[in-house]
Amino acid sequence: MTSTKAVPAKTQNPLVIAILTLLVFVLLTWGMYEMFTGPARYNNRDFMSLYAGGKAVLRGLDPYDPAVWLPLRAELGSTWMPDDRAPFPLWTLLLALPFAALDLGWGAAAWLAFSFCVLGGGMFLLINSYTTRPLPVAEFALVALFIFTYRAVLVSMNNGQITFLLFFLLALFLWLVKRERPFLAGIVLSFVIIKPNAFVLFVPAFGLWLLWRRRWHIVAGAVAGGLTMLLVSWLVRPGWLFEWLNVTGKTEVTAITPTVWGLAYEIWPEWWAILGLVFVVGVTAVVGLIIFRNPTLTETEVMPLALIGSLLTTPYAWVYEHLLLLLPAMLLFLVIKKRSSAALVWTLLAFILPWGTLWLADSRESDTLTVSVPLATGIFFYFLVVAKFRKKRQSATALAQT
Numbered sequence: 579m580t581s582t583k584a585v586p587a588k589t590q591n592p593l594v595i596a597i598l599t600l601l602v603f604v605l606l607t608w609g610m611y612e613m614f615t616g617p618a619r620y621n622n623r624d625f626m627s628l629y630a631g632g633k634a635v636l637r638g639l640d641p642y643d644p645a646v647w648l649p650l651r652a653e654l655g656s657t658w659m660p661d662d663r664a665p666f667p668l669w670t671l672l673l674a675l676p677f678a679a680l681d682l683g684w685g686a687a688a689w690l691a692f693s694f695c696v697l698g699g700g701m702f703l704l705i706n707s708y709t710t711r712p713l714p715v716a717e718f719a720l721v722a723l724f725i726f727t728y729r730a731v732l733v734s735m736n737n738g739q740i741t742f743l744l745f746f747l748l749a750l751f752l753w754l755v756k757r758e759r760p761f762l763a764g765i766v767l768s769f770v771i772i773k774p775n776a777f778v779l780f781v782p783a784f785g786l787w788l789l790w791r792r793r794w795h796i797v798a799g800a801v802a803g804g805l806t807m808l809l810v811s812w813l814v815r816p817g818w819l820f821e822w823l824n825v826t827g828k829t830e831v832t833a834i835t836p837t838v839w840g841l842a843y844e845i846w847p848e849w850w851a852i853l854g855l856v857f858v859v860g861v862t863a864v865v866g867l868i869i870f871r872n873p874t875l876t877e878t879e880v881m882p883l884a885l886i887g888s889l890l891t892t893p894y895a896w897v898y899e900h901l902l903l904l905l906p907a908m909l910l911f912l913v914i915k916k917r918s919s920a921a922l923v924w925t926l927l928a929f930i931l932p933w934g935t936l937w938l939a940d941s942r943e944s945d946t947l948t949v950s951v952p953l954a955t956g957i958f959f960y961f962l963v964v965a966k967f968r969k970k971r972q973s974a975t976a977l978a979q980t
Contacts, residue, residue: 635671693735835896
């Protein structure tokens, strides 16, 4: 699992794959419009922030000016105003331009179809990277069923979130690393900043690990990708970054999020901020000790660990960010040798826990205890992947030295 040797390319016709993908995308777009996004159905969803931001750029307006942002959302049919300016960085709004060029119903439909396609694409990339032969039909069906019915997937679809694309980018990063394309992998990795809130611990932890392990090509690709995004967006609207940094309202809900901050509020409401900070330091220390005291770890193990730690400690994250947990959960399913155990762990992490915490959230009218999902995923990933393969490599090294 942890080897970075190139995987032989499979004999697949790229043109046929492209045509089939386009056909699926068109059919999905039509279906999404008819069933979900038609006229006046996505006016007050999270997608509106992307859509209105893209519209502002197309019209040459400043999406970070409250005098522009609120009237623009109202003009586009929104009566829900959660932010006084566009909450996304400008490079993210540039990615939304093709969808913003359409009317809201069709733009949202195309966005949801695109989201489904990249979700499926990420699934296939992971399977292709970590299995030497196709999964048996029953196992593939189990993976696909729980991916497309995952709680965070359905919540993200309902809100029109961008988390699907982040999942695909992280899967593509691992796929490129497997194929010894580190510079391209670094460029892909840089795109996680399209939604920075989920990566507050991930970026420094994984970035420092890449430097420590001298993964210079990945680092160079990430820097090149980040600078390119900054340059292009700066040419479109100089100075936008300083305006965007004034988006501060998101942290007002920190105490009720499914993170260690929300857990701290459940335990000690009067001093939740201090307890939350203690939890953040603890999680950061644990992640740091694991990844920096084990020089044999690879990107396959370190990246998911840093991601889980980041989802636990970020001041702002909702259940739709948990869609990213499908990546470590899928890796667990793919690498556990005993297939019945793999299916059991996958069912627990991808179905029982997410939907069980929804029942708990409904009964308590609070979703803070859903922090148990990334916690459980992290514990399983450490013991069944990190510790197991670290021990195997250490045994192999000791054997080679004798």
